Structures are given as structure tokens and as C-alpha cells.
Amino acid sequence: MSQPASPLPDRGPTGRRTAKGSLSSTAGKRVERPAPLRQVVYEALAELIINRTLEPGQHLVEADLAEYLGVSRQPVREALQRLQSEGWVDLRPAQGAFVHLPTDEEADQLLSVRSVLETHSAKLAAGRATADDVKRLWELQNTGVKALADEDTEGLVTANAALHAFITQLSGNAVLAELIGLVDRRVRWYYTPIARPRGHDAWNEHDELIHAISDKDAEAAEQIMSRHTEKTRQAYHERPDAPRP
CATH class of the missing domain: 1.20.120.530 (GntR ligand-binding domain-like)
Structure with missing residues (x-):
């Protein structure tokens, strides 16, 4: 009967067999991942709203924001949707996005x-x-x-x-x-x-x-x-x- 495959690789980079569990016996070295672009754009737009560079009631044009931040329109669109869900932005049908005007x-x-x-x-x-x-x-x-x-x-x-x-x-x-x-x-x-x-x-x-x-x-x-x-x-x-x- 064949043995089930080990959940961890049992050969090192040279092809030599390594002791089972050796990866778990050493400290992990995880790859550093940069923040997703949509998160970076979200943080940037939120800060522009908070410091009033983007003023309450101001119309937010995706193309202008994308050019200002040096990104495509897609992450800007995603960021605006998130900001809308958190109450920072109002998305109005047929009008677009506006900085929320707090009462x-x-x-x-x-x-x-x-x-x-x-x-x-x-x-x-x-x-x-x-x-x-x-x-x-x-x-x-x-x-x-x-x-x-x-x-x-x-x-x-x-x-x-x-x-x-x-x-x-x-x-x-x-x-x-x-x-x-x-x-x-x-x-x-x-x-x-x-x-x-x-x-x-x-x-x-x-x-x-x-x-x-x-x-x-x-x-x-x-x-x-x-x-x-x-x-x-x-x-x-x-x-x-x-x-x-």
C-alpha cells in the first residue's frame, strides 16, 4: 500500500532529503507583501477627506483622483465604494460621488x-x-x-x-x-x-x-x-x- 504524501516537502533545494518537520522546527521567514493598491488608495483618500483637502460636499471625479494619486480608476472606484460604506462618501445615482456633508x-x-x-x-x-x-x-x-x-x-x-x-x-x-x-x-x-x-x-x-x-x-x-x-x-x-x- 502506498504511503500518503507528506504535507511538507521532504527535499531541500539541492534535492537532498531533509528531516521531516524541519521547517516547523525553525523560525518562519515570511515574505513581506506590500499593501494592496486599493488599500493604499483608500487610506490616501480617507486622509485627504479628514484633513479637508477634499471638503465636505465636494464632488469626487474618479479620473481626477486617479490622476492625482497616479493610479488607474479601478482602485479609486473600489476605495470610493468602501468610503461610502463607512460614511465618508455619498454615492448619488446619476450624479457621482461626493464627500459626505456631516450634519x-x-x-x-x-x-x-x-x-x-x-x-x-x-x-x-x-x-x-x-x-x-x-x-x-x-x-x-x-x-x-x-x-x-x-x-x-x-x-x-x-x-x-x-x-x-x-x-x-x-x-x-x-x-x-x-x-x-x-x-x-x-x-x-x-x-x-x-x-x-x-x-x-x-x-x-x-x-x-x-x-x-x-x-x-x-x-x-x-x-x-x-x-x-x-x-x-x-x-x-x-x-x-x-x-x-
């Missing part, structure tokens, strides 16, 4: 949820932060203050996201971090038009928050973050381009 209600719901999550995150961070963690918070704070002085909107948004993300990391709660991660991109989208108008107040509030975390005052950190996120929510509704009743 104030959508923004309010998301920023309210963000406030609850980040308030709890700040409370937990105050109980866990080490001296090195606080030092890192001040470094992130200084990056934001510099971006504010330079009137660098993109730098402000990036610095703000980095500071909040690090506070989330300090909370030590993986579930909380995952939930905040789900809303992070959209928070950056909403924050971009108010980053500079809100700038001085926001970074002064960050200063207070870092002091509370440094002092391990969980109650104060919780209260400061609650006020901070609520003021951001209000600022979004009061932005100059906000629709008026």
Missing part, C-alpha cells in the same frame, strides 16, 4: 460619545501615569503649542490626536482604547476646522489636564477632560461655517 446631529452624537470615553480615560490615566509618562505628555503638549504658534492647522490636529491617544494608552484599558480608536478619525475630521480658533483655550486645558495627571488627581483629571471635550463639541457647533437656524 450637526451626527457630529454631536460622535463628540458626545467621545467625551464619555475620554473622560473615563483621563481618570484612569491619572492613577497609572509614571514620571516618564508625564514627561512624554509635556513633550506632546510642547509639540502642539509650537504648531499653534506656527499657525499650522494640520500640525495642531496631529498633535491633539497624539496627546489624546497617549492618555488613552495610559488608561491601561484595552477595550476603552479600541472604542476610542473607532471614533478617532472622525474626531480629527470634525476638529480640523476648529483647531486654530479653539487653539489657545484647548492647549491651556491640556496644560491643566497634564498637571492633574502628574498629581495623580483622578477626580480633577476627569472633570478637566469632561469640560475640555464639551467645549470642543460646542466650538464645532459655533464654527463660522456652521449652518444657522
Whole structure:
């Protein structure tokens, strides 16, 4: 009776027989695969929407986007379909694709949820932060203050996201971090038009928050973050381009 074939090759590159299971006894060396083009295009378009290079309500022409990104229209079409499923793009019959124009209600719901999550995150961070963690918070704070002085909107948004993300990391709660991660991109989208108008107040509030975390005052950190996120929510509704009743 013939023996069943081995699930692993039993000959090396020279044709010599190798010991069975030798591949499993050594560390695997996996081939590095570049990200699929459609994923790269999706990430690029999402970032252009988040930083408002592509503005809410703007018509998205596949050919123009493909030329801008240096790709064919197919991965752009696939990326737009994915962005539509995630609420970043609206596909309208016979009209084409448009950057989603968020309603104030959508923004309010998301920023309210963000406030609850980040308030709890700040409370937990105050109980866990080490001296090195606080030092890192001040470094992130200084990056934001510099971006504010330079009137660098993109730098402000990036610095703000980095500071909040690090506070989330300090909370030590993986579930909380995952939930905040789900809303992070959209928070950056909403924050971009108010980053500079809100700038001085926001970074002064960050200063207070870092002091509370440094002092391990969980109650104060919780209260400061609650006020901070609520003021951001209000600022979004009061932005100059906000629709008026």
C-alpha cells in the first residue's frame, strides 16, 4: 500500500532529503507583501477627506483622483465604494460621488460619545501615569503649542490626536482604547476646522489636564477632560461655517 504524501516537502533545494518537520522546527521567514493598491488608495483618500483637502460636499471625479494619486480608476472606484460604506462618501445615482456633508446631529452624537470615553480615560490615566509618562505628555503638549504658534492647522490636529491617544494608552484599558480608536478619525475630521480658533483655550486645558495627571488627581483629571471635550463639541457647533437656524 502506498504511503500518503507528506504535507511538507521532504527535499531541500539541492534535492537532498531533509528531516521531516524541519521547517516547523525553525523560525518562519515570511515574505513581506506590500499593501494592496486599493488599500493604499483608500487610506490616501480617507486622509485627504479628514484633513479637508477634499471638503465636505465636494464632488469626487474618479479620473481626477486617479490622476492625482497616479493610479488607474479601478482602485479609486473600489476605495470610493468602501468610503461610502463607512460614511465618508455619498454615492448619488446619476450624479457621482461626493464627500459626505456631516450634519450637526451626527457630529454631536460622535463628540458626545467621545467625551464619555475620554473622560473615563483621563481618570484612569491619572492613577497609572509614571514620571516618564508625564514627561512624554509635556513633550506632546510642547509639540502642539509650537504648531499653534506656527499657525499650522494640520500640525495642531496631529498633535491633539497624539496627546489624546497617549492618555488613552495610559488608561491601561484595552477595550476603552479600541472604542476610542473607532471614533478617532472622525474626531480629527470634525476638529480640523476648529483647531486654530479653539487653539489657545484647548492647549491651556491640556496644560491643566497634564498637571492633574502628574498629581495623580483622578477626580480633577476627569472633570478637566469632561469640560475640555464639551467645549470642543460646542466650538464645532459655533464654527463660522456652521449652518444657522
